Amino acid sequence: MPVPKWLLRVLGFKVAIPPALVRFGHVLASAAFIAAGFGLYAFIAETDTLVCDRGTGQCTLTQATLTGTTVRRFPVAALTGAEIGARPTGMGGWRMRGVGGSSVVLLTGDEKVFLASYDSSFYEDQMKRQVEDVRRFVSTPSQAALGIRQDSHTLAAVAGGIVSLFGGAMLIFSLREKLRGK
Structure with a gap:
């Protein structure tokens, strides 16, 4: 053998x-x-596009990935601000690490809406500008529209x-x- x-x-x-x-x-x-x-x-x-129009009173958030597109609408009045925060696991981004990366977080009353996440400081300035754009839109009722795109x-x-x-x-x-x- x-x-x-x-x-x-x-x-x-x-x-x-x-x-x-x-x-x-x-x-x-x-x-x-x-x-x-x-x-x-x-x-x-992922590509996220937020368009808020005071004329229609609506904000539309379109979140597009290679697996599909999600469109979400909410009233302009519900948008109270924005901040940069950690995106929860399971919401896209780098799910395998337990943290979804940094993300612009839209504050809409009791709910937080997360835009595309970045696990890189390269996008930090862009996210800060977008947070300021949202805050300016919320605090300036004469501003007719807001447009933000994260890619x-x-x-x-x-x-x-x-x-x-x-x-x-x-x-x-x-x-x-x-x-x-x-």
Whole structure:
């Protein structure tokens, strides 16, 4: 009865793994990283647009992701302010860390409405400007309209792109001999 190869490895004997099998493993790992990069983009990317019009007395918040679009309406009078806060887990953004990242939070009476979240200080100035825009709109009844747009596609593209590029580099490295014609 032959001795299993895994036992030979444990005991210190060298067992040759066919190069084609190693290359196949590298290709599978590369494909997993490339798919994870695209999945990360789909997971993070979100565009939120808030339009408030005193003429109609309505605010419309449109939240668009790759999985669908949600439209929410509420009265302009319900909008009492805005702040920057942590978006709860499960509301988009970086759910896997337990915190949804920083987000502009619209204060509407007893309810908080969260816009797209960013897990990066790069967007901090933009969020501060948007909070000030909302506060100015609330405190200035003569201002006819308010428009805010938050887009996390750039952040999602960078994060997903890095992971996908790593997978692509792994793929090229693992297939370099095949690509050279050897």
